[in-house]
Amino acid sequence: xxxKAQLTEDMKAALKGRDQFKLDTLRMVISAVKNKEIEKxxxxxxxxxxTLIGTLVKQxxxxxxxxxxxxxxxxxxxxxxxIDILKVYLPEQMSEEALxxxxxxxxxxxxxxxxxxxxxxxxxxxxxxxxxxDGSLVSAIVKKNLA
Numbered sequence: 836x837x838x839k840a841q842l843t844e845d846m847k848a849a850l851k852g853r854d855q856f857k858l859d860t861l862r863m864v865i866s867a868v869k870n871k872e873i874e875k876x877x878x879x880x881x882x883x884x885x886t887l888i889g890t891l892v893k894q895x896x897x898x899x900x901x902x903x904x905x906x907x908x909x910x911x912x913x914x915x916x917x918i919d920i921l922k923v924y925l926p927e928q929m930s931e932e933a934l935x936x937x938x939x940x941x942x943x944x945x946x947x948x949x950x951x952x953x954x955x956x957x958x959x960x961x962x963x964x965x966x967x968x969d970g971s972l973v974s975a976i977v978k979k980n981l982a
Contacts, residue, residue, distance in 0.1 A: 838881040838924060839868060860920045864888060885925060885966050892921050893969075929968045931976065937963055938976050950981050 842865055849858040867887055872879055879887075895914045902911035929937075941959035945952065956977050961970065 838884045839865075839879070842868070842884075842924065856916065857920055860917050864891065864921065864924075867891060882965070888921055888924050889966055892918055892925065895921070926967050929964060931972070934960075934964065934968050934973065935976055935980070938973070938980055942977075942980060947981060950978070953977055953981060956981065 842861055846858060846861040846865060849855075849861060864887075868879060868884055871883070871887055895918045899911040899914035899918070902908070902914065938956065938960055941947075941956050941963070945955045945959060947953075947956045957974065960973050960977065964973065
């Protein structure tokens, strides 16, 4: 449970450093982790916590985009600051080139040749990159390669 311990330690550091914004963000993450633990009835491994944090980042990106469309740049900025704090706990994201190579390898292995095979390719790629790439980016690269 190294990631959960890291979140707790960083929350304590933010509390001592009087960094209210970071403290609120980390409390939100820890709360989400505890809720998921209650739902699963047990401790969560680091990979599940990482996936949960990835989901929170995605939610914040979508919210920031909607706030910008609504002319609320102040709220969009707040969401983006939360994203910056959360990204510290995610694995480094793969580059488009590296992702393209994984997509090509999976296409070769599955024998995919058309857009009808996109589901098989996406499943294979997402299993390999597990949290190291954004699903929308993977989808765009798969579509480009299958088109």
